Amino acid sequence: MAAPTFPSEMLGGCRCSRIRYRVTGTPKFVFACHCTDCQHFTSSAFSLGMPVDDKQFALTAGVPHEWTRTAESGKQSTRYTCPGCACWTHTRTESQPDITVVRPMTLDEHAWVRPLAQIFTKSALSWALMPLHFTFTEEFDDPETLAKAFALGGIGPKAT
Ligand SMILES: [Zn+2]
Numbered sequence: 122m123a124a125p126t127f128p129s130e131m132l133g134g135c136r137c138s139r140i141r142y143r144v145t146g147t148p149k150f151v152f153a154c155h156c157t158d159c160q161h162f163t164s165s166a167f168s169l170g171m172p173v174d175d176k177q178f179a180l181t182a183g184v185p186h187e188w189t190r191t192a193e194s195g196k197q198s199t200r201y202t203c204p205g206c207a208c209w210t211h212t213r214t215e216s217q218p219d220i221t222v223v224r225p226m227t228l229d230e231h232a233w234v235r236p237l238a239q240i241f242t243k244s245a246l247s248w249a250l251m252p253l254h255f256t257f258t259e260e261f262d263d264p265e266t267l268a269k270a271f272a273l274g275g276i277g278p279k280a281t
């Protein structure tokens with residue numbers, strides 16, 4: 122399997138383009154979250170997240186609305202949405218203060234997006250469970266292990 126090749130930067134934003142952002146370099150990995158909060162917020166079975174270091178993420182347009190609440194982990198989690206179109210673009214959590222979790226389907230180029238891991242499967246809808254090697258009942262055991270597995274390749278804009 123070829124190592125994923127990420128472009129030096131990836132651009133994204135909300136549906137109305139009031140919020141625009143740039144991701145520099147390679148993301149840590151992509152995951153699906155089956156927690157009840159993500160299910161409610163998206164009115165769907167799960168959300169997709171792509172953690173990057175804070176310094177890899179920059180807003181280039183707009184000021185997002187912040188929705189803060191206590192996540193299932195017990196830590197505060199803030200979801201950022203567009204004040205114009207309500208699109209959810211990224212999240213920050215108290216448990217990982219140096220990380221921004223980008224919603225990867227808001228990237229301009231997102232056809233490559235595929236989760237490496239899934240979390241909070243304790244609340245997953247049975248039909249939405251994916252046959253992924255990295256499956257956690259609640260939070261990640263060790264995000265560094267996932268980042269290492271992701272770096273080995275298989276998921277990325279130029280990977281197959
Ligand atoms: Zn918008």
Ligand SMILES: [Zn+2]
Nearest residue numbers: 154155156159
């Ligand atoms: Zn969640």
